[in-house]
Every structure is written in structure tokens, then in C-alpha cells.
Amino acid sequence: MNNSIVLFTDGFPYGTQEAFLGNEIRFLSEAFSSVRIVPLFMRKGVRGPLPSNVRVLPPVFVSRAKAMLAFARPSAWLTFAAAVSEGKLSSSRVRKSLKQSVIISALKSRMGCRWSDFEADLWYFYWGTNAVNVLPFLSSCPRSVARFHRFDLYEEDVEGGESQVFRERMLERLAAQCLVSADGMAYLNRMYGHLGLNPVLARLGVPDRGRGRGSEDGVLRLLTCSNVYAIKRVDLLASALSTVSGTRIEWVHFGDGPREYRDRVLKIASRFPSNVRLQFMGRRPNNEVMEFFRSNPIDLFLNVSVSEGLPVSIMEALSFGCPVMATDCGGVSELVGDLNGRLLPVQISPERLAREILDVGGRACGMREAARSSWDEEVNAEKNYREFFEFLKHRV
Template identity: 25%
Template sequence: MKIILITSEYPYGLNETFIHNEVKFYEKIKNLDITFLPSKRKDYQRKLNFSFKLDSSLSKKKNKTISSKIYFFLKSLKFRVFYKELFRVLFTKPLAIRHFAFSISNFAFYIEFFESYFDIKKNYSNVIVYTYWNNEITYALQHLKYKYNFKLVSRIHGYDLFKERRPYNYMPLKIHFYENINKLFAVSRNTLNYLSDNYRFRKEIIDHSYLGVKDPLHITKSNNTNKLHIVSCSRIESVKRLDILIESLIYLSIKRKDIKIYWSHFGDGYLKNKLINKYKDKLNEVSYTFHGNVENQKLYNFYSKNKIDLFINSSESEGLPISILEALSFGIPVIAPDIGGISEVIKNKSNGILLRKNHNYKDLLYAIEIFIDNDNKLSFKENSYKMFKNKFELNLNYSKFFKKIETIVQEN
């Protein structure tokens, strides 16, 4: 089987660690021909299995300059979707017109790239083109699917799904691209329901497929009652609402003088310095460390070598965070809001605590105290690992996913 796997940047950079987990599963499959086609390139590159190929041709092409964006915007005028989406924006989301222009320009850019990438004389009927993000790259491939006769599958997560994550609640183009794709996989049942309710995909096209993480074969130990070590892992941007987590820790340190609080955050982003400058004088009683972006193995080493009591996610929007699955695999209980597919992995007061969707720092503070005062923390840890092992173990989920891909290849 031949798969062309289109990513944002993997195997470059430190992001998209969830793809790395999936790739580890594919390394075990014989006669599997995978070509990675990232759209962006970073200096750091992960090592790939010797049998896999890396094609950097897409990452070398850019649609970044103003002149380039205008050029491809003008080229998009020949596509019917330009006028359908333009009228939709003008009548429903006029303030989002600039975002429409960027999106349709990218759409035309990717069509031009793939027209040169594929050879009309070749037979692609047994080739799976697999896009890890459901964005303009996927739309361009849907536009070209029957011309080149490849099979097309895609995953959809959070930012590429939820209109609420976008400026003006505007998701460009997606509403028009509900056909010419073999399968679209949501990362959870909840996100599958959102997909069905908000877009026009036929039921037989959409499905859900959980991501998976490896079993570290190690359960982290807990601290004594006078210490609390909390870990969080996310990009530092507004949607992740780290301010809620920080404020809850500040008030917890004031309220619970009997406990020494440690906080470790993994991930980076444009709000980091702003958050540090805003809260550093109030975090005097909290020992905190920003570790930045790290290789996945370094995060696993940290979980293995340290006593960790809680993992906290305080986002306002999520699909199904791989960071939560990784924490559970180490037996770390989780506090997180009931958004996206999180309720499918966190069972309230069993392996963690679910916050209401529109939570604030008081809600999070209350949840942390419930956990602190619970006498059965060992049960929380045991249930965390069981949830991971039963539903989110790497080999379990990717073997199911791969069987679905094999079925698609065999279809006429």
C-alpha cells in the first residue's frame, strides 16, 4: 500500500507529536510505502524509519508574500467556489472578508501545486492521500480527486472543525467541500456529532477514530500531602486560557498554606511573556517552570522521573487533546472542561474532574481542592491508567484505523 501523508510540518519541528505516535505503529507494517509531504519546514527534523520517504517539495513552495497572495487570489476567480463563498461571506459574515481572501488564495495555491505534483498519465487508484488536517490542502485535493483518481482520507481535530475557534465564527470554504472524499475521521464522537450538525457530509463519509499514545509502562508516584505538583501542556495562546489556571494557583497558594505548590508547563506561544509579566509578582508562593516546546521523549522522561499529582487543561475549546491521553498513560488524574471529546476520556470523580464548559478560576480552584481533600487518590490514578489502556493505547487505535484505510484501498 502507498500512502502520501500530508502534514503541517511533521517530521520537521517539535509540534504534531500525535503524528509521531501513529508513525511508530506504521513502522511495524510490512510493505507499507509512506511518503511524508509537510507543508512547512523547520530546522529540527525527527528521524524517520529508513523505509519511509520525505518529500520537501510542498514546504519549499510559499504563498506568504502580498504579491503571491494577490496572484493566487486572482487565479481563484476561475473556480465556482470563489463566488459561492464570496456571496456567503458578504451576506452572513461581511467582517470576515479578509479571512475569505486568504483562504481562497491558499486554495488556488495548493491546486496549482498538486497539479504539478501529480502526473495525469499515472494510475493513482491504489494510492491513499491522507491529510492530517482538514483545511485548504484537503479542499484542493477534493477538487482534484477525480482527475487523478486517488483515494482521499482526512482527519479533523479542533481548529479545523470548530467555527467558534475562528475570527467572527467564520470557517472558510469547508461548507462547500462535503463530497469527493472517501473518509473524514473526527478525533472523538463529540467532534463527529459537531461535524454532522454543522456541515453537510453524508453519514457514510464521516467516522470517528481516536488517536493513541504508547504505553510508557510506568505509573508516576504521588507527592506527600504537603506537596502538590501540577502539570499542564499546551500552546500558550488565548484559547488555552492559562490565565484561569494561573489565577486558580494564586488563590490556592493563599488559601492552602499547608501545601507547597509546584507547577510545570510544557509548550510555548505568543502570550508567554505577557502572562509572566502580569502574574509573576502574585506567583511568589508557587514554584513554577515553563519548559517550552520539548521533544516528546523529554516530556515522557519528565513524567517518569518526577512525582506528579494532577494534569490540568483549562482551555475554552478542544478536540481531544493528546496531552491528556499522555498524562493518563502515566496514571496522572486530569482536571479539564467538558468540551470537545474530553468527556469521552475523563469520567468525573473517577479518573479526574470535569469542569463546566464556561468555567472560571473559582471552578478550577474548587476542583483542585476536591482532589486534594479526596482520600482515595490511588483510585484516581488506577482509573486514569485503565481509561488509557482500554480506549487510547497506540496499537489498539491505530490498528483499527489502518484496517479502515485498507478497506478504502480495496473499494472500486
């Protein structure tokens, strides 16, 4: 039985990213007597308070200057040379492979200097990239598991993804590969089934924060929550809404991104017809987004990305009983269908997207119970995390 665990994160509990990891911490602390968190990067702000048996170790990279010093280590360049020798390194992946080499070198050095910080029954890597890539370069370590989501799994997903030149050797060092979707599990088996791995389906989950409500005044209220990157196609939704006449639509978006993508969305929105309005909220803490779900009528949650794992934002919408319209990519079809919203083809025109929004939006009220049931059956945090940590504690 495993009693102590080290959790490797990109930044949690620092910063605003990995907000959904906060849903796991309570269950993790209840399952294990000792929990240590190793963040790779220092970021502004810190979440808290954490349970009393959770200890946060200093981030591996506390500043950009420290990262540059790590970049100068000979060991980082030796690791990069090993990546080149793998023969899988295209020019587009050179920068990302250099980043991985620096992370591997710095984390291995930290372990060499302070091994006692890392001694535990089990290592749990929250991502299938970055910190977990150190495994092939260690002579020995505790039994280890890693979660795989989207950018750290699907190799064709170059934008936003990371180079995976050491993937086969890393996968072989894991006692279990934990996939957040059945689609991801099928992908791993298809690509790496010859390695004799131990993949398990371990969906994320969100807690019960109560039920939301729909509109009662004839306005169709839409909500989106994502980074504003090309892959998320927030501009596609903006283009679709620019074609709608007659129906009053209020669209609220949480999230932000590079200026070129944000400005593209805002430029389209500036030409909306008078019946359509966008409220661009930018990046907000997760608790503010959840409060918005609780306090405001929302008729339809949308996600029109071209690539996903199993979006936590969709889980959160379903938990409030909010119908969801989303593109059929990654594991989205495992949560979204005609009973609780609408599954869309990835290749969809703005005109068709607009028609689908009006069609489903007009019937959304009757889908709210099915949406809530989808959350309870598939991504209820209370169920999923207790089962997952029971697995880690007793069967890894």
C-alpha cells in the first residue's frame, strides 16, 4: 500500500493555470498520509490554503534567470544531443526539445542535491510531458504514474504541444499511464500498444456547486471559457454570431491569449449586428467563473476547438445543468450529445454554426436535466477522484 506521494506539476499551486488540479487536492490528501508538490515553474499568486499534510517544495525554476542558467548546463546540451540522436527532431520541434532538455537537466540536478525531498512510495506526474521526461534519465526512482490530457498526448497536435522525443522510454518507465478520456486511451494503445503498457481510464472531475438556470426573457445567453488561441477558434464563433439577425444574443467569454488572436475576435465583434453583444471578460480566477455560472442565466456553453482532451470547462458547464455545444474532437463525444446539447463536426462553417446555435438554443431548457445527469454519471469529482486515488494507493 502506498502512503506517501510526490505530485509533479507545471506550476500549481502557483499562478492561475492548472486551476482544475485544485479539485483533486482534497481527495489526494485524504488518500495519502504525506503529499509533496514539486512545481516546475514559479508563477504569480498562490492558491491556498492547502490541507495540512500537503507540503509545497520550492519550484525548480524560480525565475527566468535561473532557467537561463539551467540552459547553460552541459548536461542540458547532452540531453539535447540525445534528442537529436533519436532521429525524430524536425526543425519545428528544436525549440521545444531544447526546453525539455533544460527541464530534464534541472530536475535531475535538483534530485541529485535534495533526494530526500523526492523519496516517496509513489510519484504522480500531472502531465505527460515536462517533468515526467526525467524518468528515462534516472537509474532508479519510486513507482510512477502520469496523466495524459491533450497537448501532452496527441503527437499531431503540434501547436501548444511539446516535443516527445523520449516518449517511448518515458512510457516504459511508468507503472500506469492514466488517460483522461477513452479517446486518449485508444490513441495510446494504437500508437504504443507494442510496448506492453498499462493504460487506465482516469477521467478528471468537478465538484457539485449547485444548479444554474437558463434565461426567461427571450434573450439567448451563451458562454465560452478558453484560451484565445488559433486552436480554440473563438474567432469562428464570433464570425458565426455576426450572421445572426433578429434573435437577441448575449455572449460572455472568459479567457485571453496573444494579442493577434484577441484582437481578431474583438474586431469581428465590433461589427456585430445590434441584436448581438459580446462581453469579453479576459482571464479570471476559476472561482469567479464558477460564481458567474451560479449567479447568471446561461442557456448554452460552447467549445469549437479543433483539438481537445476532455475539457474541464465542459464538465463544469454540465455540472450546473447547462447544455453544451462542442466540436467532435478528442474525448468530447464522451460527454456531449443530442440529449444534453449538440456535437458538431470539427470542420464547420460560420453559417452552419449559427444555425446550430439558434436550433439548440431554442430547445436548451429541456436539456438541462440531461446535462446535469451527464456530469453526475461521468465526471463527478467525488466519484472519479476517490476511485482514482484508491487505484493509486492500492493497485499501482
